[in-house]
Amino acid sequence: MRQLKRRPDIWSTITTTLLGLYFLFLIYPLISMLSSSFQKTGTDSFSLYYFARFFGKKYYLSSLLNSFKVTLAVTFISILIGVPLAYLSTIYRIKGSTSVQVLILISSVSPPFIGAYSWILLLGRNGTITNFFKNFLHIQIPDIYGFSGIVLVLSLQLFPLIYMYCLGAMHNIDRSLLEAAESMGCTGIKKMFTVTLPLILPTLLAGALLVFMRALSDFGTPMLIGEGYRTIPVLIFTEFISEVGGDSGFAAAISVIVVVIATLIFFLQKLVSEKLSFTMNAMQTIESKKTHGVKSLVIHFFIYVVTAIALLPRIYVIYTSFLGTKGQSFTNEFSLGSYYTAFGKLGRSINATLFLGLCSIAIIVIVAVLISYLTVRKPSKVTATLDTFSMFPFIVPGSVLGIAMLSAFSKQPLMLGGTSLILIIAFSIRRLPYTIRSSSATLRQISPSVEEASISLGATSFKTFFVITLPMMASGIIAGAILSWINILSELSTSIILYTNRTKTMSVAIYTEIIRGNYGVAAALSSLLTVFTIVSLIIFFKVSGSKEISM
Amino acid sequence: MSINIKFRNLIKKYDENTVIHNLSVDIREGEFFTLLGPSGCGKTTLLRMAAGFNSIEGGEVLFDNIRVNELPPNKRNIGMVFQNYAIFPHLSVKDNIAFGLKNRKVPKEEIPALVAEIMDIVQITQYANRLPEKLSGGQQQRVALARAIVIQPDVLLMDEPLSNLDAKLRVELRNAIKEIQKKIGITTLYVTHDQEEAMAVSNRIAVMNMGVIQHVGTPKNIYQRPSNLFVSTFIGRSNIIEGFIDEDGVLDLMEFRIDKLNLKAPYKGKVIVSIRPEEFVFSTIGISGIIQRSMFLGLNTHYFILLKNGELIETIQESSVDDILVEGSEVHLEVKREKINVFDAESKNNILAGVINDIAVEDVCDN
Numbered sequence: 001m002r003q004l005k006r007r008p009d010i011w012s013t014i015t016t017t018l019l020g021l022y023f024l025f026l027i028y029p030l031i032s033m034l035s036s037s038f039q040k041t042g043t044d045s046f047s048l049y050y051f052a053r054f055f056g057k058k059y060y061l062s063s064l065l066n067s068f069k070v071t072l073a074v075t076f077i078s079i080l081i082g083v084p085l086a087y088l089s090t091i092y093r094i095k096g097s098t099s100v101q102v103l104i105l106i107s108s109v110s111p112p113f114i115g116a117y118s119w120i121l122l123l124g125r126n127g128t129i130t131n132f133f134k135n136f137l138h139i140q141i142p143d144i145y146g147f148s149g150i151v152l153v154l155s156l157q158l159f160p161l162i163y164m165y166c167l168g169a170m171h172n173i174d175r176s177l178l179e180a181a182e183s184m185g186c187t188g189i190k191k192m193f194t195v196t197l198p199l200i201l202p203t204l205l206a207g208a209l210l211v212f213m214r215a216l217s218d219f220g221t222p223m224l225i226g227e228g229y230r231t232i233p234v235l236i237f238t239e240f241i242s243e244v245g246g247d248s249g250f251a252a253a254i255s256v257i258v259v260v261i262a263t264l265i266f267f268l269q270k271l272v273s274e275k276l277s278f279t280m281n282a283m284q285t286i287e288s289k290k291t292h293g294v295k296s297l298v299i300h301f302f303i304y305v306v307t308a309i310a311l312l313p314r315i316y317v318i319y320t321s322f323l324g325t326k327g328q329s330f331t332n333e334f335s336l337g338s339y340y341t342a343f344g345k346l347g348r349s350i351n352a353t354l355f356l357g358l359c360s361i362a363i364i365v366i367v368a369v370l371i372s373y374l375t376v377r378k379p380s381k382v383t384a385t386l387d388t389f390s391m392f393p394f395i396v397p398g399s400v401l402g403i404a405m406l407s408a409f410s411k412q413p414l415m416l417g418g419t420s421l422i423l424i425i426a427f428s429i430r431r432l433p434y435t436i437r438s439s440s441a442t443l444r445q446i447s448p449s450v451e452e453a454s455i456s457l458g459a460t461s462f463k464t465f466f467v468i469t470l471p472m473m474a475s476g477i478i479a480g481a482i483l484s485w486i487n488i489l490s491e492l493s494t495s496i497i498l499y500t501n502r503t504k505t506m507s508v509a510i511y512t513e514i515i516r517g518n519y520g521v522a523a524a525l526s527s528l529l530t531v532f533t534i535v536s537l538i539i540f541f542k543v544s545g546s547k548e549i550s551m
Numbered sequence: 552m553s554i555n556i557k558f559r560n561l562i563k564k565y566d567e568n569t570v571i572h573n574l575s576v577d578i579r580e581g582e583f584f585t586l587l588g589p590s591g592c593g594k595t596t597l598l599r600m601a602a603g604f605n606s607i608e609g610g611e612v613l614f615d616n617i618r619v620n621e622l623p624p625n626k627r628n629i630g631m632v633f634q635n636y637a638i639f640p641h642l643s644v645k646d647n648i649a650f651g652l653k654n655r656k657v658p659k660e661e662i663p664a665l666v667a668e669i670m671d672i673v674q675i676t677q678y679a680n681r682l683p684e685k686l687s688g689g690q691q692q693r694v695a696l697a698r699a700i701v702i703q704p705d706v707l708l709m710d711e712p713l714s715n716l717d718a719k720l721r722v723e724l725r726n727a728i729k730e731i732q733k734k735i736g737i738t739t740l741y742v743t744h745d746q747e748e749a750m751a752v753s754n755r756i757a758v759m760n761m762g763v764i765q766h767v768g769t770p771k772n773i774y775q776r777p778s779n780l781f782v783s784t785f786i787g788r789s790n791i792i793e794g795f796i797d798e799d800g801v802l803d804l805m806e807f808r809i810d811k812l813n814l815k816a817p818y819k820g821k822v823i824v825s826i827r828p829e830e831f832v833f834s835t836i837g838i839s840g841i842i843q844r845s846m847f848l849g850l851n852t853h854y855f856i857l858l859k860n861g862e863l864i865e866t867i868q869e870s871s872v873d874d875i876l877v878e879g880s881e882v883h884l885e886v887k888r889e890k891i892n893v894f895d896a897e898s899k900n901n902i903l904a905g906v907i908n909d910i911a912v913e914d915v916c917d918n
Contacts, residue, residue, distance in 0.1 A: 449637040452604055453695075455624045456631035457651030457702060471641045 010462060011378055014370055015386060021367075022389040025425050029404035030259075030396070036407050037253035050253030060235065064257075067216060067232040070150050074215040075208055077155040082162025083204065085306060087196070088299050090170040093288040095300065100307050101167070102537075107310035108160035109533050111490040111507050113220025114526045116153045117514050118313030119144060120225060121320065126329075128316075149225040154218060156310050158211045165207030169200035174282040202276045209269040213262060217397030219493040220511060232258055233399050233493065240403055240497065252407060255400040262395040314530060321527040325520035338520035346525060349509040356420060356505060357488045360427035364484050367428070368435035369477055373469070376443045377451075393430045398493030401426060406497065418500045426494045431487050435480035442476025443469070479544040486536050489529055553738045554615040554705045555580045556601060562609030563596050563762075570596055571762040573610070576910065578740060579755075583732055585741040587749040588759035589785070594742045595710055597759075601740060602708050603627050614705060625654075630699030630737075634711040636691040638683040644670075644694050645679045651702040669701040672731060689720040696728065700735060707732070707739040713748060721745075725752055746786050750774070755909065758782045767909040776892065776906045780823060780899040783892055789825040790864040792838075793896070796822055802893065805838045805858060809888050815904040821896035828853070828867040830890045837885040840864070845875050856882060 040047045054060045085104075089097050122129045123144040133139045144152065173196065181187075181195045219233040226234065232254060240251035291299060324335035343350075371390055374383040393401065405426055410417035416425075446469070454464040492507045499508050506529050513522040556578040563571035571593045578584045586594035599605040601612055603624035611618050619627055630651075639647050648666045657665070670676045673693045683691055692712055699707060712728070713721045729752045732739050743749050749756050750770040757767045758781075766778040777783035784791070794804040798819050802809040840856040843863065852870045857863055866884065876882065895902050 447633075447635050447637060449633040449635055450639060452602075452624070453631060453633060453637040453698075454639070454650070455604075456602060456629055456708075457698065458625045458654035459650075460623075460625055463654075468639055472639075 011374065015374055015378075015382055018367065018370060018374075018386055019382070019389070022386070025405075026389060026392055026429055029401075029408035032408040033252045033400075033404040034256055036249050037256045039249065041247060041249040050247075050250045051257075053250065054253060054257065060254075063230045063232055063235045066147075066229060070147065070154070070222070070231055071212055071215040073147075073151045074154040074158060075212045077151065078159040078162045078211045079204065079208060081155070081159040081306060082207070083166055083197075083200075085159075085163050085303060086166035086170055086200075087192070089288075089303060090167065090286055091288060092296075092299055093290050094303055097288075100303060103307050103311055104160045104163060105537065106530075106534060107307075107314060108157060109486050109490065109537065110314065110526070110530055111220060111492050111510075112154060112157040112218055113224055113492060113511060113514075114317060114529075115157050115313045116149070116221040116225040117510075117519075117522065117526075118317045119149065119153055121519070122313070122316060123149075145225055145227040146229040150222050150229065150231070153221050153225060154215050156313075157221075158214055159306075160310065161211050161214075162204065162207045165203050165210075166200050169203035169280075170196075171285055172280045172282050173199050173286055174280070175284045175286050178286065199280065202273050202278070205269060205273045205276070209266070212265060213394065213397075216258070216262065217399070217493065219397075219399050219496070224514065233397060236399050236403065237496070240399075248403070248407065251403055255397075255403055258400060259396055262397070266395050317523050318527045318530065320519065321523035323520070323523075325518075328517040328519060330520065338524035341518075341521045342524040342528065346506075346509050346513075346521065349504045349506050349525070350528070352503055353489065353506045356423050356427060356503065357485060359420075359424045360431065360488055361481055361485050363424065363428045364432050364435050365477060365481050368432055368439050368480065368484075369470070369473065371432075372436050372440035372443055372473075373465070376440050377448065387436075390432055390436055393433060398430060398491065399497055401430060402494040402497030417498075418503075420503050423495060423498050423503050423505075426498055427488050427491060430491065430494060431484040434483040434487060435477065438476045438480025438483065439473055440476075442473050446472050475543055479540055482536050482540040482543065486533055486540075489532055489536075553581045553736060556706060556738065556740065557613040557616070558597070558601075558610070559613065560610035561597070561600065561607065561612070563593070563600060563605065564608045569762070571600075574762070574764060575610075576757055576764055576767060578738060581736045581738055582754040583729070583739045583741065583752055585743060585749045585753040585756045586759055587743060587746060587756050587785075590744055592759040593762040594744075594759050598708055598710055598740055598742045601706070602629055602631055628702075628705045630702060630704035630707045632692070632695050632699050632707070632709040632712045634714055636683075636688070636695045636715075638691050638694055638698075640683050643680050643682055644675060644686070647683065647694055648698045648701050651698060655702060665701055669697045672734070673697045673727070688716050689724055692716065692724060693727070696731070700731070700737065705738065707737050709739065709741045711742055711744070714743070714745070721748065728752060750786075757910075758785060760785070764910055768907050772907050775890070776901065776903065777825075778901055778906050778908045780825065780894045783825040783894070783901075788828055788865065790828065790831075790862075792824050792826065792858075792862065792864070794822050794824045794893070796820060796893075804886075805860065807836075807838045807885075809886065809891075811888065812893065813889075813904045814893075815902055815906075818895075818902050822902065823894045823896050823899065825892045825894065826864075826886055827890070828865045830887045831864075831866040832885045832887065833866075833868065834883050834885040837883040839881060839883050842876055842878050842880050842882060844878060847875060854882075856884070 037050055038046055038048070040049045088094070089100065094100065119127075121127055123141070124130065125143075127144070130141055133141050142148070177199065178191065178195060181191050186194060217233055219237060222229065222231040222234050223237070236251050236254050236258070239254065240248055320330055321338050322334050322336070324331040324333045324337055371386055375387045396404075405422055406417055409415065409422060416422040450472070451461075451464050451468055454468045455461060459467065490507060491505070492511060495503075495505050495508050496511065499505065504512075506525055510522045510525045510529070513519075513525065558574055558576050561571055561574045562569065574593075574597065586597060588594045596605055600607055603619070603622060607620050612620055614627070639650065642650065645666055648669060649662050652662050652665060666679075667676070670679060673696055675690060675693045675697060678686060678690060678694075683694065686694065692715075695712070709728075713725055716724065725748055732752075741749075741752065753770060755767060755769055756773055758765045758773060760781050766773055766782045768778075773782060774786055777786060780791075783789050792804060794802050796802050796812075796814075796818050800810070800812060800814060800817065800819075802812055802822070802824070804824055838858060840858045842854055843857050844855040846853040846855075847870065850870060851867045852875060854866045854868065854876065855863055856866060893902055894900060
């Protein structure tokens with residue numbers, strides 16, 4: 001009788017290791033933050049002091065209210081722009097629709113605060129458009145700072161998410177569903193509201209949640225354009241960073257409140273979308289119709305204008321990067337001076353971005369491949385936990401993660417504060433979900449019997465993973481890694497808390513240059529970042545072979 | 552080099568749900584053995600237990616009398632063909648076939664000849680350098696077959712290999728499979744839910760239902776003397792009519808008396824009679840009924856006849872040059888008494904002599 005000793009399964013070892021890493025670098029920091037929020041700095045007894053302070057003062061509560069106002073307004077406006085855009089460009093044939101799609105995508109993948117900065121240059125107190133109206137038309141256009149500015153910038157930044165989600169959902173609607181509706185006498189507007197929109201509703205909700213979370217946690221935009229209008233991420237940052245009157249314990253307490261709210265919203269959305277959820281797969285996608293006359297004109301006008309407005313800040317930044325500068329303002333002559341300064345003074349930040357980014361991507365790829373394999377192929381309660389951990393960054397805003405990591409790792413035995421490693425870890429944790437989702441999606445489409453075929457032909461399960469599974473997953477992994485990479489390039493809210501001079505990324509450099517008033521250098525760096533992003537996107541489209549992207 | 556396979560008291564559980572109960576069956580060396588049953592009957596589960604992809608909760612799987620329960624699939628020397636082909640999409644046809652040979656450390660210089668030989672047998676030589684996505688379903692399944700047999704496995708395991716193909720290809724490829732299997736003489740365990748396919752390729756068939764093997768026998772045997780009512784209705788078409796056997800051993804079938812039944816043992820009581828459509832003969836005596844509908848299919852003509860008890864039965868008659876019997880006319884039906892099957896109304900087991908069931912003795916629950 002042949003008997004084989006059971007070797008410890010390599011996959012369970014990997015699962016344990018990954019869980020351990022998540023505990024160390026995500027759960028432990030969050031717990032450490034939680035405990036410091038319940039402990040007045042300087043004492044070590046349990047205290048609700050910080051929470052009492054937050055809920056006791058109108059000053060702090062108003063920030064919370066501001067955050068909600070901004071977030072809801074942004075989500076609402078994003079839906080209002082994104083849904084019609086996706087609907088019209090699917091139902092009707094739009095000239096240059098592929099270009100529109102790519103341009104809208106490009107407008108969405110750079111950091112929001114660059115948009116804020118650009119809109120200040122255009123519509124701010126001394127902005128180009130403001131001055132044009134004032135000097136030539138003698139009209140004082142309303143102030144862009146504060147609530148309206150934040151909403152404008154974030155809506156333009158985030159509506160592409162809704163647009164892309166809905167475009168994907170529209171693509172999954174089978175033509176026959178709409179034809180069935182028409183055959184039963186349901187056409188036009190009625191068809192849109194009773195058939196088409198309900199079909200994309202679950203996807204729309206998922207997109208709306210994403211917009212909500214991003215708007216809630218965005219730090220750079222309200223910081224630059226908000227002026228007196230204080231939102232929660234700004235409050236956290238100032239409480240944490242400011243040397244006078246700041247209190248990291250209080251920042252931790254606010255962070256805890258934000259995470260709790262984000263978690264509640266997340267579960268609420270999950271509850272609603274589970275009730276609504278169904279799967280669709282179109283055999284025949286909707287064929288876009290040709291339009292004529294005024295209708296065609298109006299539709300094209302709407303789509304082109306929205307695209308132009310979304311792109312305007314990017315283009316303007318690139319334009320100003322080629323202008324000469326004099327102090328804080330641009331001159332009218334073209335010059336490459338800003339680029340000289342950018343490469344000279346801040347060349348280091350380009351290197352830092354590439355170094356930190358590539359290290360993070362290496363970790364992300366390895367961990368994402370393992371996690372997606374474990375959750376798809378070895379489903380169990382343990383791997384489900386791993387999956388849940390990996391999606392945590394969804395509800396933990398970047399600045400909160402930064403504070404949590406600092407509060408855990410700025411003391412012995414793990415003294416990581418100020419190192420490159422802490423940034424690499426933070427980037428990896430925050431941007432893993434893109435690669436995990438993309439890899440898992442590809443893996444789910446690979447039938448397990450392909451792997452079984454390999455094993456039946458004498459390959460070990462480990463060899464099968466490397467020789468069969470991995471090559472088949474490659475396109476999904478690469479596509480996901482590029483998305484992670486693009487999002488690392490634009491990352492600000494975590495790095496602004498964790499960076500040191502040595503680990504100053506381009507985003508942080510742009511931000512600090514804007515704060516210092518060095519608009520030229522900021523514009524040059526922003527343009528470089530945009531170029532990096534566009535090149536990455538082109539590679540993404542080449543690799544994934546699709547026109548769609550899910551952020 | 553073929554082997555025999557023995558399943559001994561196998562039990563398969565998913566959590567608390569037992570899907571295979573104490574199953575035992577022997578597969579002979581070199582034979583083409585088919586597991587046939589409706590979906591969810593446990594046939595694929597059993598095949599995957601033989602392959603080693605499913606855990607075994609009780610009992611043993613023996614390859615040539617050696618227990619293989621603990622042996623991982625890659626050490627069992629099996630060739631497997633999957634329903635969805637499971638061709639490696641990133642490897643060419645040639646590399647797909649060579650994959651198993653490389654794992655077996657076959658000397659590099661011998662591989663091309665072996666691959667070429669097998670590609671010739673399954674007739675895919677002209678696609679050698681293509682990627683699988685450029686092949687049709689039938690061609691892909693030929694590649695899968697070549698890949699499975701080129702390694703000269705002890706057993707060939709096939710899990711519904713034809714069910715993703717269209718009807719014409721299915722027939723073509725099943726003939727090819729049977730021919731190749733015969734040529735290389737490999738023990739083959741084949742899973743299908745298509746009874747015609749099973750009859751066409753198999754030496755023996757095991758009919759399964761709800762995790763239990765109902766009947767193991769040759770196609771002819773299973774069709775003509777099914778061990779129980781389930782097998783009778785699952786294989787081919789059967790008309791089911793209730794009847795009664797009196798103390799003289801005479802069957803009363805809707806007031807039509809049938810004697811000289813070849814009973815296995817004396818029997819008296821309620822029975823269920825299964826009569827295949829071709830076992831009815833139009834006559835002047837016999838069961839009476841009214842023709843409801845007719846269907847001319849060329850070779851044969853099908854009649855649907857309403858009996859007095861309200862049952863609708865189907866008969867098949869060779870088409871004649873005369874006119875088709877008109878709907879509404881009354882007919883009398885005699886039966887070919889040596890062909891019909893009679894089952895105990897309680898146990899649903901066949902009570903006629905001549906049932907040959909190769910199922911392991913301890914599993915037969917015959918009254």
